[in-house]
Every structure is written in C-alpha cells, then in structure tokens.
Amino acid sequence: xxxxxxxxxxxxxxxxxxxxxxxxxxxxxxxxxxxxxxxxxxxxxxxxxxxxxxxxxxxxxxxxxxxxxxxxxxxxxxxxxxxxxxxxxxxxxxxxxxxxxxxxxxxxxxxxxxxxxxxxxxxxxxxxxxxxxxxxxxxxxxxxxxxxxxxxxxxxxxxxxxxxxxxxxxxxxxxxxxxxx
Amino acid sequence: xxxxxxxxxxxxxxxxxxxxxxxxxxxxxxxxxxxxxxxxxxxxxxxxxxxxxxxxxxxxxxxxxxxxxxxxxxxxxxxxxxxxxxxxxxxxxxxxxxxxxxxxxxxxxxxxxxxxxxxxxxxxxxxxxxxxxxxxxxxxxxxxxxxxxxxxxxxxxxxxxxxxxxxxxxxxxxxxxxxxxxxxxxxxxxxxxxxxxxxxxxxxxxxxxxxxxxxxxxxxxxxxxxxxxxxxxxxxxxxxxxxxxxxxxxxxxxxxxxxxxxxxxxxxxxxxxxxxxxxxxxxxxxxxxxxxxxxxxxxxxxxxxxxxxxxxxxxxxxxxxxxxxxxxxxxxxxxxxxxxxxxxxxxxxxxxxxxxxxxxxxxxxxxxxxxxxxxxxxxxxxxxxxxxxxxxxxxxxxxxxxxxxxxxxxxxxxxxxxxxxxxxxxxxxxxxxxxxxxxxxxxxxxxxxxxxxxxxxxxxxxxxxxxxxxxxxxxxxxxxxxxxxxxxxxxxxxxxxxxxxxxxxxxxxxxxxxxxxxxxxxxxxxxxxxxxxxxxxxxxxxxxxxxxxxxxxxxxxxx
Numbered sequence: 001x002x003x004x005x006x007x008x009x010x011x012x013x014x015x016x017x018x019x020x021x022x023x024x025x026x027x028x029x030x031x032x033x034x035x036x037x038x039x040x041x042x043x044x045x046x047x048x049x050x051x052x053x054x055x056x057x058x059x060x061x062x063x064x065x066x067x068x069x070x071x072x073x074x075x076x077x078x079x080x081x082x083x084x085x086x087x088x089x090x091x092x093x094x095x096x097x098x099x100x101x102x103x104x105x106x107x108x109x110x111x112x113x114x115x116x117x118x119x120x121x122x123x124x125x126x127x128x129x130x131x132x133x134x135x136x137x138x139x140x141x142x143x144x145x146x147x148x149x150x151x152x153x154x155x156x157x158x159x160x161x162x163x164x165x166x167x168x169x170x171x172x173x174x175x176x177x178x179x180x181x
Numbered sequence: 182x183x184x185x186x187x188x189x190x191x192x193x194x195x196x197x198x199x200x201x202x203x204x205x206x207x208x209x210x211x212x213x214x215x216x217x218x219x220x221x222x223x224x225x226x227x228x229x230x231x232x233x234x235x236x237x238x239x240x241x242x243x244x245x246x247x248x249x250x251x252x253x254x255x256x257x258x259x260x261x262x263x264x265x266x267x268x269x270x271x272x273x274x275x276x277x278x279x280x281x282x283x284x285x286x287x288x289x290x291x292x293x294x295x296x297x298x299x300x301x302x303x304x305x306x307x308x309x310x311x312x313x314x315x316x317x318x319x320x321x322x323x324x325x326x327x328x329x330x331x332x333x334x335x336x337x338x339x340x341x342x343x344x345x346x347x348x349x350x351x352x353x354x355x356x357x358x359x360x361x362x363x364x365x366x367x368x369x370x371x372x373x374x375x376x377x378x379x380x381x382x383x384x385x386x387x388x389x390x391x392x393x394x395x396x397x398x399x400x401x402x403x404x405x406x407x408x409x410x411x412x413x414x415x416x417x418x419x420x421x422x423x424x425x426x427x428x429x430x431x432x433x434x435x436x437x438x439x440x441x442x443x444x445x446x447x448x449x450x451x452x453x454x455x456x457x458x459x460x461x462x463x464x465x466x467x468x469x470x471x472x473x474x475x476x477x478x479x480x481x482x483x484x485x486x487x488x489x490x491x492x493x494x495x496x497x498x499x500x501x502x503x504x505x506x507x508x509x510x511x512x513x514x515x516x517x518x519x520x521x522x523x524x525x526x527x528x529x530x531x532x533x534x535x536x537x538x539x540x541x542x543x544x545x546x547x548x549x550x551x552x553x554x555x556x557x558x559x560x561x562x563x564x565x566x567x568x569x570x571x572x573x574x575x576x577x578x579x580x581x582x583x584x585x586x587x588x589x590x591x592x593x594x595x596x597x598x599x600x601x602x603x604x605x606x607x608x609x610x611x612x613x614x615x616x617x618x619x620x621x622x623x624x625x626x627x628x629x630x631x632x633x634x635x636x637x638x639x640x641x642x643x644x645x646x647x648x649x650x651x652x653x654x655x656x657x658x659x660x661x662x663x664x665x666x667x668x669x670x671x672x673x674x675x676x677x678x679x680x681x682x683x684x685x686x687x688x689x690x691x692x693x694x695x696x697x698x699x700x701x702x703x704x705x706x707x708x709x710x711x712x713x714x715x716x717x718x719x720x721x722x723x724x725x726x727x728x729x730x731x732x733x734x735x736x737x738x739x740x
Contacts, residue, residue, distance in 0.1 A: 035393065036505075037506035038506060041486070044448065075508050078491065078509065078665075079508075080491065081449075099573075102568050102641065102643065136410035136411065138211060138417075140411050140412075141252075141565075141574050142216075143567060143573075151215070152215040153215060
C-alpha cells in the first residue's frame with residue numbers, strides 16, 4: 001500500500017466523479033450511515049462493480065467510513081472472497097470441497113494447468129482466463145463440480161472441462177472477430 | 182397481519198391452487214439449476230400451451246426434494262382439493278428423474294393424456310423415500326420459495342402468530358425447552374437453555390458499542406455460514422423454504438426480546454441470498470415483519486449480511502466480529518454471546534436448521550417433537566449424503582437411526598461394486614467412522630464416543646479405494662488455510678501437522694514423526710482458542726485410530 005498516490009492530481013479526471021460504478025458503492029455506504037460496520041458490505045459492492053478491489057477504491061472506502069487504511073486492507077485480505085488482482089475475461093472455478101476432492105477435483109485442476117499453464121489463483125498472460133478454486137459450492141451430489149463464468153457444471157471429467165473452457169474462450173473470440181468485421 | 186387475515190390469505194391461495202387440475206413441481210435448487218432445470222420450467226410452460234393446458238396445469242419452481250444425484254427432478258401430481266391441502270395429500274404423484282429439456286414435450290403430453298412417461302419414472306417406494314422423516318424439509322420440493330402465499334397456504338406463519346398473539350415469551354421458551362431441541366450447527370447445545378439465557382440477559386451488564394441510530398439492544402442471528410466442505414443442508418433449506426427459517430427467527434426474537442435480526446449467509450450461495458431477500462421483502466409487505474407485528478407491540482426487522490469466504494466465521498464470536506465489519510477473528514468466551522455478543526448486546530445465534538425446527542414445534546407442541554428421536558437427541562437431522570454412495574443428496578432422518586440404514590438403505594450403498602470403508606461426518610472438525618461402527622445409532626453422544634461429531638450434517642461415504650492418510654492431509658490443509666491466525670496452537674500447530682502428514686505421504690517419515698503427530702494433535706486440541714483449532718486434529722486422530730496400518734505402511738523402512 002505504500003506506493004499509492006494519496007490523491008489524484010488536477011490534470012487527471014477524478015474517477016469518483018466520472019466512473020458511475022462509484023455511485024453504487026456510495027449508495028451501499030450511505031445505507032449504513034457511513035458507519036464502520038458497513039465495511040464488508042461496501043467491499044462486496046465494490047468487488048461486484050469492479051471485479052476486484054484496487055488501492056484507490058480501498059482508500060476511498062477507508063476515507064468514507066473514517067477507518068484507518070490498515071483496517072480496510074486487513075479485512076480485505078482476511079477474507080478469501082475479496083481479490084486485489086484483476087481477473088481474466090473468463091473465470092473457471094474448480095470446487096475442491098471434500099466430495100469433489102474424493103471424486104477427482106485435482107484431475108480437473110491439473111488439466112487446466114496442463115492446457116493453459118496456470119495454477120489456482122493465476123491468470124493467463126493474455127488475461128483471458130483465470131483459474132480459481134472454491135471451498136465448496138454446496139452441490140456435492142454432482143461432484144466433481146466446477147463453474148465456468150458463473151454457470152455451475154457437475155459430474156465433470158477433465159476432458160469435458162477442457163472442452164468447455166476452450167469453447168467459452170473461442171465463442172467470445174469469434175464474437176469479437178464478428179464485431180471487428 | 183393477524184390470525185384471521187392469515188387464515189383468509191391461506192384459504193384464498195388454497196382455492197386458487199385447487200382450480201388447477203394438475204401440478205408440476207420442477208426443482209430449481211442450485212444442483213438441478215446447473216442441469217438446465219430453469220430451461221425446463223420455461224419450455225414446459227410453452228409446451229403446455231400447445232396442449233391447451235395452461236389454465237389447468239400449474240408449473241411451479243420448487244426447492245430441493247433431496248435426490249440431487251438423479252436431478253433435475255420433476256413431479257407431476259393431480260388436483261389437491263382446498264380442504265385437504267395437507268403435505269400428505271400433495272406427496273402423491275409421479276416423480277421423474279434426470280429430466281432434460283428434450284423430455285419436456287413427452288411430459289407435457291403425459292399431463293394431457295394421464296399416462297406417465299415410464300422411461301423417466303423414479304419409483305418412490307424405495308427406502309430413500311420411505312425411510313425418511315421430514316420436518317425441516319417438509320416444504321422443500323413442495324412450496325414455491327419465492328411466493329409467500331404458497332407458504333401461508335401450507336400453514337406457514339400460523340405458528341409465529343400463535344406465539345406472538347397467544348403465548349408469553351416465557352411460554353415459548355418453555356415449549357422449546359420441553360421439546361428437547363438441540364443446536365443443529367454441530368455442538369448440540371440445548372436450544373431452550375440458550376434462549377432462556379439470552380432472554381434473561383441484561384443489555385447493560387457489558388459495555389455496549391451499538392452504532393448510532395440503532396435502537397435494538399438484543400439481537401438474533403441466523404448462522405447460515407455453512408462452511409464445511411461437503412455440506413449443503415442449510416443452503417437447500419434457505420433456497421427451498423426461506424420463509425420457514427424466517428418464521429423461526431421471528432419466533433426466536435419474540436421469545437428472547439430482540440428487535441433486530443441478521444441472516445449471515447455465505448457469499449458463495451447467491452441463490453439462497455436472493456430467495457431470503459425476496460422472503461424478507463414479502464414478509465415486510467404482509468406485516469409479518471416490522472413494527473407492531475400481529476397487532477401487538479412486538480417490533481422486529483431483519484437484514485442480510487454476506488459472509489466473505491472465511492470458514493472460521495461459522496464460530497459464533499468470529500461471526501459477530503464479521504457482522505460488525507471487522508476480520509472474522511474469534512475471542513475467548515466467556516462472556517458468551519448470549520450475554521455480550523453483537524456490539525456488546527445479548528445475542529442469540531442459531532443455525533439455519535435449528536430455526537427451521539421452531540415453527541413445527543410451536544405449531545404441534547413439544548410433546549410431538551420429543552416423541553421423535555432418542556432420549557438425549559430429539560427430533561430429526563438433515564444430512565448431506567455424498568461421496569461414494571449411490572443416492573447422494575439431501576436426507577432427513579430421525580435421530581437414533583443406524584449409520585448402516587443411512588448408508589446402505591437410504592443411500593443405496595457404495596456404487597461400482599466397491600466396498601464400504603468409512604463415513605466422514607462433521608467436515609474438517611469431525612472424524613472418519615470405520616465399518617465396525619456401522620450399527621451405531623446416529624446421535625450427538627454416540628458420534629462423539631467414536632471420535633467424530635454430529636457436525637452440521639455433512640456425511641461423506643468413502644470406498645476401499647480412498648487413501649485415509651490423504652483424507653487426513655486434505656482436512657489438515659483446509660484447517661491450516663482457514664486458521665485465522667489469532668492463537669499460536671492453531672496457527673502453527675495446523676501447519677506443523679500438515680507438514681508431517683505431507684512427509685508421511687512422501688514416504689519420508691519415521692515412526693518418531695507419527696508420535697510427534699499424535700502429540701501435536703493433543704496439544705492443538707487442548708490449547709486452541711476456538712472450535713476450529715480444538716477440532717482440527719479430529720480427522721487425524723480418528724484415521725490414526727481406525728486406519729493405523731495405512732499410516733504404518735507409509736513409514737520409511739516399512740516393507
């Protein structure tokens with residue numbers, strides 16, 4: 001956190017004024033009267049709006065709730081759900097809960113690693129795919145389970161997962177090409 | 182809303198439903214929704230129009246009916262007359278399994294013709310259905326979770342209005358105490374005793390830190406932070422019957438004198454959060470939440486707080502710290518939350534399943550509830566039966582049933598011709614139970630005696646191909662990652678135990694390492710601050726107890 005500029009200079013437009021997503025964050029904090037207990041709710045709202053929590057946003061939340069930045073940073077890093085890094089365009093989450101573990105979740109992770117050379121928590125160099133692991137989706141009857149861009153799929157084999165991820169990546173690439181054309 | 186208005190609302194809805202000749206229930210819980218069950222609902226509605234049945238057939242999205250392994254599940258049943266809209270009457274019908282959107286035209290045609298689609302039919306006379314005893318899950322798979330009228334039509338909120346309108350808080354607490362209900366979160370603390378402590382607690386005894394503008398001085402919290410991997414009971418109940426949990430929470434608030442409540446739910450359960458939000462909004466609109474509930478001076482409101490992926494937040498003091506907006510770190514008890522909890526105020530924390538038991542107890546009486554189960558463990562327990570078992574899914578059984586009945590009769594045994602090795606209960610805090618204890622009754626004391634715990638209800642079946650040392654290592658890795666880091670025995674102990682287990686798995690350990698591991702287990706268990714650390718060694722202790730040869734075989738120099 002040490003290297004972060006405290007305020008934006010006059011020549012740079014203020015993101016608080018120009019970026020509409022900050023309005024959502026503002027509303028969440030206002031709802032709780034800008035009190036300290038709104039911190040986690042505010043972080044949830046910010047992460048939903050921005051996809052991750054950058055230092056500017058964390059400082060903004062700290063100022064608005066009158067909390068020391070160390071407390072905001074501490075809470076953000078305590079909880080697994082919050083992320084400080086931007087995610088790839090697509091996210092594949094493999095469940096590594098007990099039922100999925102017994103039924104071969106490691107094979108799914110290994111397949112993604114083999115194919116795209118990323119470990120859990122990592123993002124491909126071209127920022128197209130992030131691989132995450134989850135504690136438990138609570139869909140254990142369909143183990144092993146993974147989710148591709150939010151859609152949960154069950155009873156997965158490593159090959160179907162790889163096909164599915166490739167399909168998601170390709171379909172968007174094609175759509176982009178179509179738009180460019 | 183008072184009792185007359187509630188009865189009127191129930192009758193209106195029952196009559197509205199009785200106008201339909203056919204009822205189709207489609208499970209849209211998380212597991213079935215992953216297999217396109219929402220598409221099935223949309224397609225089915227369109228398809229029924231083709232048969233001209235849109236006015237006589239009612240298609241309803243429902244919560245989890247239990248057998249997730251064979252989902253998506255669709256149930257078609259005939260008319261239910263208004264005067265017999267009892268759960269038993271609507272349980273009849275044809276159950277279909279593994280339905281895909283391609284099967285929809287056949288199902289629609291069968292509704293029209295009356296002849297069931299045999300290839301999809303799921304027999305309901307199997308032990309999976311007949312051996313269960315549903316109290317908590319009574320409405321799951323029957324009621325539309327996003328429609329308060331449907332819940333009311335099935336007798337919902339009448340227990341709450343009975344408690345608030347006709348009983349004193351003390352009478353409610355006495356009823357719960359007499360029922361013998363114990364906390365379903367795992368530890369099994371008597372619920373009535375917990376309620377009585379909060380009711381008696383004086384909000385001024387400990388320093389208060391209540392935020393500005395908040396008038397409440399006592400709180401109730403529903404613990405929906407179901408963090409055990411392999412457990413999904415609470416998710417299914419919150420998704421399938423959110424009003425039941427809300428009703429339990431309102432009754433609890435009335436009994437202990439709280440005016441503000443919280444649902445603390447995992448962020449990983451978006452559907453449960455959405456359905457609870459809808460339920461709260463509908464209850465507020467119906468006057469079942471807010472100021473002056475049922476024409477009395479009882480005020481109560483509820484908010485939802487999202488968890489953020491920390492297992493330790495299932496521990497009550499950590500959960501409170503999280504609601505207060507801080508890191509979910511536990512603190513030493515006493516004082517217990519019942520005396521000094523949220524913002525220093527007396528706070529009641531109950532698990533989702535505990536609260537789902539409240540309305541039936543108030544409605545049917547303590548004697549009815551205490552007639553189910555065993556001497557010390559009354560009522561039923563919901564389990565998430567998963568792993569290497571034929572019928573994985575959600576089940577509810579009376580306490581005292583044997584593990585053998587659960588795994589082999591209800592669960593259908595181990596698939597693929599393999600043999601049973603162990604069943605794991607209680608997640609990372611529990612233990613593995615070996616085959617020799619299969620005939621043991623399932624209750625709090627018996628499970629503790631064999632080195633496991635009841636836990637929140639995850640039950641994972643393992644077959645002979647499972648490496649028990651690897652399972653112990655898996656759970657220890659979980660506890661190591663999830664340790665909040667506040668106390669040294671847990672923070673350092675879990676890391677050391679994980680290191681030793683990894684060493685054993687690598688084949689580099691000596692018999693001295695095994696001794697060291699058991700010594701560490703004892704130390705972490707005795708010295709840790711909260712339940713996470715105190716129970717973290719359980720998987721290691723229980724696997725070493727029942728599967729010691731597997732450890733010995735991996736020791737360096739073993740042949």
